[in-house]
Every structure is written in C-alpha cells, then in structure tokens.
Amino acid sequence: MSKKLAAKASMIQFPGDPPAPAAAPPAEAPSEVRSRTAPGTMAHFLVAQSAVTGEVESLRSELKKFDGAVPTRKLDPKIIRRSRWANRHAAAFADQAYEELKGEIESSGGNVQPIKVRPLPTPDEQGCEFEIVFGHRRHRVCLELGYPVLTVIEAMDDQRLFAEMERENRTRASLSPWEQGMMYRRALDEGLFPSQRRLSDALGVDLALVSKSLMVARLPDAVVDAFESPLVIQYRWAQPLSEAVQRDPDGMLQRARAIAAHAGPRPAKAVLEQLLGGPARAAALQAGPVQIGEGKLAVLWQAGPKGAVRIDIPAGALTAKQLAALQDWFKRALTPG
Numbered sequence: 001m002s003k004k005l006a007a008k009a010s011m012i013q014f015p016g017d018p019p020a021p022a023a024a025p026p027a028e029a030p031s032e033v034r035s036r037t038a039p040g041t042m043a044h045f046l047v048a049q050s051a052v053t054g055e056v057e058s059l060r061s062e063l064k065k066f067d068g069a070v071p072t073r074k075l076d077p078k079i080i081r082r083s084r085w086a087n088r089h090a091a092a093f094a095d096q097a098y099e100e101l102k103g104e105i106e107s108s109g110g111n112v113q114p115i116k117v118r119p120l121p122t123p124d125e126q127g128c129e130f131e132i133v134f135g136h137r138r139h140r141v142c143l144e145l146g147y148p149v150l151t152v153i154e155a156m157d158d159q160r161l162f163a164e165m166e167r168e169n170r171t172r173a174s175l176s177p178w179e180q181g182m183m184y185r186r187a188l189d190e191g192l193f194p195s196q197r198r199l200s201d202a203l204g205v206d207l208a209l210v211s212k213s214l215m216v217a218r219l220p221d222a223v224v225d226a227f228e229s230p231l232v233i234q235y236r237w238a239q240p241l242s243e244a245v246q247r248d249p250d251g252m253l254q255r256a257r258a259i260a261a262h263a264g265p266r267p268a269k270a271v272l273e274q275l276l277g278g279p280a281r282a283a284a285l286q287a288g289p290v291q292i293g294e295g296k297l298a299v300l301w302q303a304g305p306k307g308a309v310r311i312d313i314p315a316g317a318l319t320a321k322q323l324a325a326l327q328d329w330f331k332r333a334l335t336p337g
Contacts, residue, residue, distance in 0.1 A: 073153060074150055076148060077143040077149045078127075079128050083165060085187065085192075087186065088137070089229070091229050092176075093140055111147075113150075115132060115133075115134065115139055115151050116151065116152045116168075117154075118153070119153060130151070133156070134164060166203050176232075177238070178230040179231070181218070184199060184214055216233055216238045219233075222253050223245065226255075228266045233268070240276060252275065259271055
C-alpha cells in the first residue's frame with residue numbers, strides 16, 4: 001500500500017475506536033498586550049493625565065516670565081496715518097534732534113522703541129488702516145528710510161488718544177509752547193474737552209501752563225510769522241504779547257509784518273523787543289505779574305513801563321467793608337503832605 005493510501009486509511013474512524021484527538025488551533029501572530037480591565041484602563045489614563053498636567057504647569061511657568069509684556073507687530077508705515085490731534089511743526093522734522101533720531105534708527109535697522117497706533121474702523125481714502133497715538137517722528141523716519149515700523153496696537157477713544165499723546169510728548173521730546181498750545185486749542189475747539197479746567201484735570205497738567213500755551217497758540221498769525229519759527233516762542237512771552245495785541249492791535253500787526261518782511265536773521269529776543277515797542281518796554285512786560293498772598297486773597301502785582309503799577313484783586317476776595325478800607329488807605333497814602 002502506498003504511503004498516500006495509508007494516510008487516508010488512518011483518518012477513517014471505525015466503530016469502537018477511541019475518539020481522535022482534536023486538532024490544535026492555528027498559532028496567532030503576536031500582538032500588543034493591552035489591559036482590558038477597568039483598573040488597568042484607569043491606571044493608563046492617570047499616567048497620561050499626569051504627563052499632560054506636568055507639561056501645562058511647565059508652560060504656565062514659562063508664560064509667567066512674560067506677565068505685563070506688550071505684544072508688538074511690524075507694520076508698513078504707509079498704512080499708518082498721522083493723528084488728527086498731532087501738531088508738530090514742520091521744523092520738528094528737520095532739526096538736529098530729528099537727524100540724530102534718524103541716524104539711530106538707521107543704524108539699528110528699525111525703531112527699537114515701538115510707536116503706538118489704534119486701528120481705524122475702516123481704511124481711509126488713502127488706504128490707511130491705523131492712526132498714530134504717539135511716535136510721529138519715529139513713524140516719519142521709518143517712512144523715509146523704507147523700514148517697517150515696530151508698533152503696539154490698541155483700540156481707544158479720542159480722549160484717551162489725546163491724553164496718551166500729550167503725556168508721551170511731555171516725557172520724551174517735549175513740544176514747543178506753540179505746538180503744545182495748538183494741540184490744546186484744537187482739542188477745545190473741537191469739543192474734546194468742555195473747558196480748560198477739564199482738559200487740565202484730564203491730563204494732569206497745571207491749569208496755568210494750559211492757559212499760557214493757549215495764549216501762544218491764539219496769537220495772530222502775523223505775530224507768529226514775525227519769528228523765524230514758532231518753535232522759538234517761549235511761555236513767558238505769551239502774556240506780554242497777548243496784552244500788546246489787545247492794547248494796540250493795528251500797531252502790533254504793522255510791526256509784525258515789517259519784521260517778517262526783513263530778509264536778514266531774526267533773533268527771537270530781538271523780534272520780541274520790536275513787537276513790544278523797544279527793549280525797556282519789553283523787559284517790563286516780560287516781568288509779568290507777581291502773586292502776593294494765597295488762595296482767595298491772592299493779588300497780582302504787575303510793574304509796567306515808566307514805573308506804572310497794576311494791581312488785580314480777584315472778584316469776591318474782599319468784602320465790601322474791606323474794599324472800602326483799602327480805598328481809604330490808598331487815598332490817605334497818595335495824599336501829599
């Protein structure tokens with residue numbers, strides 16, 4: 001019998017023979033061992049959760065290093081416009097300080113100190129998308145050099161923009177009295193603040209400084225043009241110039257136009273003296289009023305030309321009885337003999 005037939009015969013089951021052993025199941029390929037029990041699944045989750053928690057705490061620790069940091073962004077200066085409240089004179093972009101700033105930004109490859117802008121609701125007619133809060137000179141330099149300008153972007157209303165711009169100008173590169181006054185004048189003329197006092201309170205600026213700045217800004221154009229630049233007009237000249245305009249407006253304007261027509265150099269102090277009618281009168285007017293006393297009893301004592309004296313007593317400072325006593329004292333003091 002052949003081996004093939006013998007194999008087949010061995011597979012035949014006869015009655016009474018013991019049962020054939022069951023065939024072994026086919027071997028399975030090894031696979032990843034995973035726990036299918038609830039405790040095992042929970043343990044696996046806790047291990048994974050612990051790793052995630054550790055990573056989150058590490059990230060939080062890193063972020064704490066940046067608490068208080070302000071994000072910056074580089075923008076094309078062409079999509080940023082000047083603020084409507086900006087009043088820097090053209091001379092402020094052509095002086096030595098501006099050239100030094102330009103050289104510094106050029107050597108650094110851009111402005112290291114960012115400017116601040118606010119987003120516009122929609123792009124304007126020139127395609128500008130942002131308005132400067134402060135940093136007009138840095139923006140101008142980047143525009144001239146073709147550099148992107150480093151910015152801080154923050155939305156704000158007009159009053160806050162004005163306050164931040166004014167504060168930045170005072171702490172960084174102060175505006176001249178004329179520029180400062182023009183800034184205050186525009187804010188008042190356009191109703192941003194209802195009064196000088198409210199403007200003073202909002203900005204934390206002394207009311208007297210606001211008043212002097214406005215005096216300079218409200219000088220007639222002809223008087224301002226008499227100086228080589230409005231940037232040279234000083235705060236202490238505001239009152240004597242304003243009083244001279246009120247006292248003799250035609251004569252002041254005539255002198256101012258004659259000075260402006262002069263082709264030679266115009267030193268600021270010499271211009272002031274000519275406007276006020278000579279050195280002696282200019283010196284007397286520049287002295288300004290002197291305050292005597294405090295509070296309601298503060299009296300302004302001002303020496304004028306040729307020894308004249310003017311005394312200003314605030315309304316309500318003296319009672320009717322006190323005023324009568326003062327008048328009586330003057331009568332007795334000025335009576336000869």
